[in-house]
Amino acid sequence: MHIRRYQDSDWSEVCTVHDAARPIEVDNFMPGAAVLALEDVAEEDEFFAGDCFVALMNNHIVGFMCIEPPELSWLYVSPNYHRRGVGQQLVEYVLPQLGPDAFLTTALENTGGVMFYQQMGFRISATFPGSCQAYPCTCVRLTLPGSMRENQPPVPVKESLVLAGYCESNPGRAVRDAQGIWRWV
Template sequence: MVTIRAYEDRDWAAIARIHDAARLDELRASVGGEAFRTLDDTYEGEGLFDGAVWVGESDEGAVVGFAALADDELTWLYVDPGWYRRGVGRQLLRHALAATGASCVECTVLDGNTGALALYGSEGFVLRETRSGRLAGNEEFRATGHIMEWRRPPGR
């Protein structure tokens, strides 16, 4: 079981490690690992702290994932590769959706990231459009992204 809580400054090293490992996996399946940049290099330009940030913490107190939501956009969702397929991403996603007051939330998933596409689809996100352009965080590379959209069910 994972507990979701607000990000604290002491979590930086853990989320940087998680991002760097999981981002490599994400890029290898899409534009290629050579496009990788560390969280230290990209967090400011990509607005990690523009909204709320949460971490998933194991029973042992280890940070095993994180998510960020800015207004009506899920901007970050990364899970420690050692914790893939254990429900951490789903818990973080559900927490973010429950915390937002927005009736519609969007996120962008890189083409080739089949795990993320499956997760978002299983939680009610639908494909709104697909775009190609410069890769966020490393504009030297081109990427294709799927813009996914979630709408709050009526009465919730």
């Protein structure tokens, strides 16, 4: 496997990887038919805001990752290449660039993804209301041990709070539990 910087000519293959893998990520809280293609969400979801890298096997893109240090903002691997070390190699490739305060946010319902990141050394530091394409979910922030982000309470967006049943008179708040994890209550 070879990892290199994203190039404009990679767009079509990156879209194919995303569009095959994204439904797996969100299948516990939204229907697969509702998942929008990368081509439709890239600008709004700030795909091009950071540095992107692609993983190639036999000259074909099998995974990609984007970072905005210290945040890992995108990571998708073609389902045909799951459990072959592609995601692991991508994360290991960018960890030095992310530094000790590396963090990411994903849906808690993305159990496979959460377990993967935990195996890569990240740990849950916060859970809070989230949403994806107006479908409610629980967001989870994962950080490296000792990251300054472990001590920062989450700040959910208003739309997510409303979807989770919070309102102006009861907006909820972040509280740290006995394990040191921020939870929205």
